Amino acid sequence: MNKVSVPIQVLPEQQSPSLMDHVGNTPLLPLKRLSASLPPTVQLFAKAEWFNPAGSIKDRPASNIIRTALEKGWLEGKTLLDSSSGNMGIAYATYATALGIPVHLILPASVSPARIAILRAHGVQLTLSDPQEGSDGAQHMAEKLAETRSDLYYYANQYANPANWEAHYLTTGPEITAQTGGRITHFVAGMGTTGTMTGTGRYLKAYDPSIRLIGVQPSEPMNGIEGVKHLPTSRVPDIYDDNLVDEFVYIQAPKAHAMARRLAREEGLLVGVSAAAAAHAAFETASSLENGSVVMIFPDSGVKYLDQPFWVEKD
Secondary structure, X not given: OOOOOOXXXXXXXXXXXXXXXXXXXXXXXXXXXXXXXXXXXXXXXXEEHHHOOOOEOOHHHHHHHHHHHHHHOOOOOOEEXXXXXXXXXXXXXXXXXXXXXXXXXXXXXXXXXHHHHHHXXXXXXXXXXXXXXXHHHHHHHHHHHHHHOOOOEEEOOOOOOHHHHHHHHHHHHHHHHHHOOOOXXXXXXXXXXXXXXXXXXXXHHHHOOOOEEEEEEEOOOOOOOOOOOOHHHOOOOOOOOOOXXXXXXXXXXXXXXXXXXXXXHHHOOOEOXXXXXXXXXXXXXXXXXXXXXXXXXXXXXXXXXXXXXXXXXXX
């Protein structure tokens, strides 16, 4: 058999796609078994953000923050510095190291061992803050370090950086409206840095002001749900738009754990605890509707949480 020679086209370096070009366009999954008890005119959908290259929704703001800083020259000769509860740090590590940018992250010592192991595998510099102070303590430590060594660090500050919420305005919101054919009626997301809700919510409200935005928070400060804040007792992020959210749902950790088990065993979806909290809130919302399309954010998969004991608990 004669072999056909196919010429390989090599793009110029400046036109070559980077890892950041593969962020977004994640699938919107129908949760059919979870919605089986609902009216047929009510649908549940989940945006599966672990399909991003670094494995979470934080790929979107991290890549946009890095891209913006590069365009403005803020990273020239400097180390990217920020605080994180895990996923944002992993996203920074993924995209910054691919570009040869050094990274220094401040994390609460209470974050899951799997996340710390991933970050160490990427070779980034880690500083662990007081676990009792949570993400607020890590943020405070990063601020102090940025103040004292402004010559060394570009402080990305995900809690105040507009490139955080703008990433969701430019990508997450448009993707959801396109994937639902514009039929979304409710949007449910956890409240962490609040970038997902602020950016996606602003886009959705501009698209259709009748879309209801539902923010998910833990029911108490020390809550066992990584990635979300109890805003009444936490430092509120500067990017948060307090005029945006229509309703808050407060979730107890055991209910999120039960939903995580249910999603794994009924839908085949192994998701993180904050995703399960969003699913619990979305199911409660959908249960009160006669018609509607409820879209929730699943920020990451459950792989990084498999060391937690709730997976084998009885329902």
